[in-house]
Amino acid sequence: MKFAFALCLVLASSCLALVPKHPADLASMLARQQFAVRSLMAAPSIGDNAQADDCFNNYMVEQTNVIMGYNKQYTGCISAADQSRSDLTEQSAAERSDLLDRTNKMCSDLSVCEAQSDGLDFFDCYRDASTNSYKTMFTLNSDSNLDYNRINAAYAQVDSVLNACVDEARMDYAHEMDSCDANLTICLNGGAAPTEAPTAAPTAAPTAEVPTAAPTAAPTAGPTDFYKLHPCTLNLRHCLISGISGAVKRHKLDYRGFSRCSEIGSEGH
Template sequence: MATKALLSLLLATIVSSALAQSPVDWQPLLDQQNLVLRQVVQALQLTRSGAGDTDACFDWYLDNQTAINEVYYTEYNLCVSAATAAKKLLSEQSALERQDLLDEGQSLCSALSACESFTDGLQFFQCYNEASSTKSPTLFNISVTSERIADKLKISYQAINDTERVCTTNARVKNVEDLSVSRAHLNNCLIGTWSPPETTDAATASTDTTTEATASTEAPPEATTASDAPTSEPSDGRQGLPEEDLFDFSYMTNMLQRKLNGRF
């Protein structure tokens, strides 16, 4: 039991530091983990019997947290990706107007640059005066057109940003609700009023795979799954030493890091 509880404790600590700089808003997860820390401490202090059932609770909780946050990560990034794609589309749609302004700007610059060849002062300033007078309509058009397009894009970008904010907020609210339900299930599991559901995904996946390779589609009766295996860890003489469980930090950190590499 101490092993699973310590895994959860380390999970909250390591995830908090690892995800603090993530572009995705993981604050709901961190808030929920802070609440779960209290349950972990209570479990360490009050529960040294029934380790198998308690381990099953934390096993389910870790898997459920991973699944919830994978969904949140996907939904959050879909919101961001949609906003980025919408802005990119607007830029592509204004490509012709952009090129027109670039051409006019190049024409204006070329006319003024031509005056650099004059070394005589009078000729130089007369050239600039003539070029600026001739190209003044071009400069005015550049100013008016660029302002109009910029204002239009600004309004469109604001609408995209508003849509993205609503999208990410909805994803965040759903994530908070799912995390709250998960934490409630963990609490009920620890006090014995709720049990994790039976794992059937492995058997279902195996049946679907073998159906294509064999003529029979009947699944084996009562196939053994990972959830059927005993969850109680064999006694190694250390179960009476909670301090050793708690401070075997190097070994447990390595275990959790490998677990996190596959989950986050």
């Protein structure tokens, strides 16, 4: 199992490195996977493969919780901003309706002149209607300018709140990911593996199913035996590439896709 996780991390890092443009979450995930591989390679030799399995199982669970929590928090920020803009648009409905009514009346007054067949009466009608239209256009310009400035200021406030919300979500994400890295390092160096994933998560996010326990069976085969036992390594690579491609298209990470890949790698144990 240890080598299955290592292979998953290496392939995930290699595939992500080929993506020309990384969404923020994918770029961060690439850095975390590279950290996990470096930690595995730099850790002292661990005789108990079950301990290494537990370390990486808990690392994956913790990462999943942190990423899903961040997505939850970020989505909440975006939804709140969209709702605020929708509320502002709804609140300005009366002003928009008034401007449209005054514009339609002005056009209607000018259209009446088309009924005048006599040349003198036609121009007299247009002279009077255009005088009123000039006054209407001036007030339309003044009122619409005031409404624009008011709504624009409100939109700027919405954007300010959104930026603060997103910055806070990213800061929480960075701190929690650092904690995951620290736990992995301690575990690989022989410390106790955490028995529970972090429970703190924003309250407004979609629920996500997360593994709650590490596999109980420890593999006994070395890297060479692993490849002999698993001729379906290409399937594992295909699984990882498919999961990463889907994440790039959706601009949203779903770590359960990588969990399925690790299950492919652990077949036969």
